[in-house]
Amino acid sequence: MKVRLASPLILALLIGCSAERQTASSAQAILDVPDGAVIAVVNGTALTEPLLVTFARGRGLDPGIPEHRKQALDSLVENLLLAQDAVQKGLTERSDVQSELALVRLQQLAGRAVSEQRSAIDVSDEQIWQLYDQERERSGSIEWRAQHILYADQASAQRMLQEALAEGANFEALMSSAHDARHAKQLDWSNAAQLPAEMVETLKQLSPGQVAPVPVQTSFGFHVVRLVESRPFVPPPLESVKTGAKQQLVEKALKEYVESLRTKAQISTHAGG
Numbered sequence: 128m129k130v131r132l133a134s135p136l137i138l139a140l141l142i143g144c145s146a147e148r149q150t151a152s153s154a155q156a157i158l159d160v161p162d163g164a165v166i167a168v169v170n171g172t173a174l175t176e177p178l179l180v181t182f183a184r185g186r187g188l189d190p191g192i193p194e195h196r197k198q199a200l201d202s203l204v205e206n207l208l209l210a211q212d213a214v215q216k217g218l219t220e221r222s223d224v225q226s227e228l229a230l231v232r233l234q235q236l237a238g239r240a241v242s243e244q245r246s247a248i249d250v251s252d253e254q255i256w257q258l259y260d261q262e263r264e265r266s267g268s269i270e271w272r273a274q275h276i277l278y279a280d281q282a283s284a285q286r287m288l289q290e291a292l293a294e295g296a297n298f299e300a301l302m303s304s305a306h307d308a309r310h311a312k313q314l315d316w317s318n319a320a321q322l323p324a325e326m327v328e329t330l331k332q333l334s335p336g337q338v339a340p341v342p343v344q345t346s347f348g349f350h351v352v353r354l355v356e357s358r359p360f361v362p363p364p365l366e367s368v369k370t371g372a373k374q375q376l377v378e379k380a381l382k383e384y385v386e387s388l389r390t391k392a393q394i395s396t397h398a399g400g
Contacts, residue, residue, distance in 0.1 A: 167200060169207050179203060244384055250376045256365065258372050263362045267319040270360040271330045274298055276351040277310040284342035284349035291338045291351055298338065298353045309348055318360045323347070330354055 163175035183190040183199035190196045218224050276291075278284040287308070291301055302311040319327045323345035333339060333354040342349040365372075 167204060169204055170211055172207065174203060245377060245381055248377050248380045250373050254376055255369055255372045258376060259365050262320060265320045266360060266362055268360055269357055270316050270318040271357045272316050272355045273330060274302060274313045274353045274355060276302055276305045276308050277347060278308055278349045281342060281349045284351055288342055288351045326352065
């Protein structure tokens with residue numbers, strides 16, 4: 128038996144309904160359930176097999192397993208009863224409820240569009256190798272372990288620097304006492320691709336144990352920097368990072384796709400938008 132019925136189901140989301148339409152017919156405030164075999168009827172409203180399958184899988188249940196199927200159906204019926212009750216009480220006529228449900232539908236459709244587009248993106252081995260080669264060059268051949276004390280303003284960093292440059296200064300003790308700093312700690316081993324460019328240039332000029340003679344300004348603020356040690360950096364083999372590189376390329380292509388949609392779209396904002 129195949130049907131297509133309008134049903135007040137909370138899973139089938141509200142969208143685009145005016146108060147007048149809802150007053151005339153509350154059922155019109157809910158999207159239609161998908162076509163399929165009817166597996167239950169609740170207060171005259173039919174639930175279909177495709178709806179049950181989607182509902183079950185979304186909760187990690189296998190609709191082919193009898194116990195899972197019963198659990199999913201029971202929960203689906205409860206959702207329908209609650210949705211029917213909400214419609215009868217006039218919840219669907221409230222603007223806040225309309226907005227919430229419209230946004231859920233919008234986000235669900237956008238999420239599905241992203242998923243479909245991501246699956247359609249094809250990344251070649253050549254693209255992966257090019258990215259790997261670029262990152263290998265950007266990372267350089269040295270990595271550093273450094274300590275830093277970060278301040279929002281240059282004056283505070285300069286005051287701390289004077290203490291750090293003083294004879295016999297203990298940089299670790301200074302880090303512990305720098306309560307007014309944004310950040311004060313030892314950084315893990317990092318290469319040129321993992322650090323701000325300004326800090327990289329400074330570290331290249333320091334010897335182990337040396338404090339940079341001036342605060343280093345980056346987008347994070349002003350750093351008082353001390354080089355602990357350095358060593359040669361050897362990038363991991365391509366095979367060990369291939370999956371991550373592919374994912375990075377897919378996400379880049381996806382971002383470019385979304386930007387192309389924005390570029391082609393006609394978008395106008397109004398007061399308050």
